Amino acid sequence: MTELLTPASEAEAADIIAGHAASGTPLALCGGNTRTGFGNPVAAAARLSSSALSGIVAYQPGEMVMTAKAGTPLAEIEAALAENGQFLAFEPMDHRGIMGTEGTPTIGGVFAANVSGPRRFALAGAARDHLLGSRFVNGRGEVIRAGGRVMKNVTGLDLSRLMAGSHGTLGFLTEVTFKVLPAPKAAATLIVSDLTEEDAVKLMAAAMALPLEVSGAAHLPYSVRAAFLGGALAGDAATCFRLEGLAESVSARLEKLSAYAGPFGPLTRLGDDETKVLWREIRDVAPYRDGTLRPLWRVSATPSEAAHIVGAMRLEAAVDAFYDWQGGLIWMRMDGAPEAESLREKLMKHGGGHATLMRAAPEVRALVPAFEPEDPAVAALSARIRQKLDPAGIFSPGKMQRQENAA
Missing domain, CATH: 3.30.70.2190 (Alpha-Beta Plaits)
Structure with missing residues (x-):
């Protein structure tokens, strides 16, 4: 059984990570465990959770900026904002229904997975577009501070936005600073x-x-x-x-x-x-909160080609689907095999995009790449970044298959 570690402070988290780096022992990172079962399985003896790192650190409604510890429940964040007529404009989804989990969504988990909802394509942008700064522990056990409470034009690598969508493969988020907006009346x-x-x-x-x-x-x-x-x-x-x-x-x-x-x-x-x-x-993808492990895909596509992609898949497999983001986001459930190769071939044929396997049985996830294969140049850059932040590879043991920009 995988051990769950819940450090009560950033320093304690850094000590745990440093110890695992020294021994080369893999460590899986998580927030509230709401996306357990997502991605390809990795061998890790322990999971490091930010759930005990909780609390709003700073919030000035007039500045429309909030800083919170990574393990702060998303519901607590949204309640504090609602009291002041504000909200998270990127409306992060709740994955528990489709993943069959019972954890607590956290603000750190939202940014680590770059979770964005229906407003993403129109006005709000992705979660990463609202992230102003962060604190995290890298794979050496070093505490890194990136960004701040105001958005500035900078040169070089934006580490905070790099962390957004990295799914815990680059560092352990301990604190995030993000902008908020007035809620619509x-x-x-x-x-x-x-x-x-x-x-x-x-x-x-x-x-x-x-x-x-x-x-x-x-x-x-x-x-x-x-x-x-x-x-x-x-x-x-x-x-x-x-x-x-x-x-x-x-x-x-x-x-x-x-x-x-x-x-x-x-x-x-x-x-x-x-x-x-x-x-x-x-x-929250209500149709597929069905309590099953039938393969569920999150497909980012060219909007004008969305119906053609679904239609082509229906000629080959039992497929159910609906469309968000004007057709740019397709939620697609398979009644049989995941059909990953066929789906990705049709994406390439119809304008490009990427398909992320959100849910499947463990034996399927062990064989099917959950994320779109990276372009060789992007893969090489990703490997160099991981080498700098996690030289021992404790956050992403073995061959890492992910798409950091799968927004």
Whole structure:
């Protein structure tokens, strides 16, 4: 059984890591264990968790910047922000449903995995775009401070952003500093019913090109529709557009979007409360919180090619899917084998992208590369960075297969 280590201080974490580096003993890093079972298995006798490094260190709402220890529960962060009418604009998803875990999401885990939700493609950017600074312990057991409380133009390597998306392979995060934004006062969703997947992708692209500041665009085919809003979505398929901001602005933009989308299919409008529920379910991949280990892929694709990729896969395998990010993000579940080679071939044929295996049975994860294979030049650069930060290779034993920019 893997031992779980929970240091109560940064110094204690540094001592543990230094000891493992000296002996060359692999060490798996984690936050609240919500993504256990993700990625290719690595042999490690112990897991080092940041869960005991908890607490908000500094928060000045007027500056819209917060510093927190890496193990601080995400719920605590969001509650403190909500009290001041602020939020994490990149709306990090909760992986527990699809991964079948029971841990506690932490702010350090969010940045270590670069977790971003439906607003990622439109206005907010990824989690790493909000990270201003960090403290972490490298593979030598040295404490590194990178960045600060303000965003500056700098030369050289941005270590904080490098840590974002590294999945615990470069260092053990102990503290993060990040920017926050005012929360929208109102939200609404326009749903266009009964579109084919090809037509939905086209309409999402057209709507995003309008000057209406759409903050979410997703298509939910008939096969997944019942998983949202308790099955209350109208029609055989739902193409969803979210608008946020001041109430008057949301209302005016909703009227303009409705006028534009009306000719494409029946329209339904959702108010603020239903909008929050729907987009939380989209964010957390509600259809595939199914308690199984059926292979689940997170596919980043060219939006205009999304429906073609899914259609091509359906000719070869039993596939279920829905679309976020205007089609740029496909959540795809396989009912049989993961079909990794076929999926990645079709991605290359249809505009490029990357496919990340989020979930599968352990014996499958041992054989199928979870992350898109890196370009040789990128792989060489990644290896040099890992050699500098983790020369003993205790954070990433064996051949490391990952895509740090799998945002």
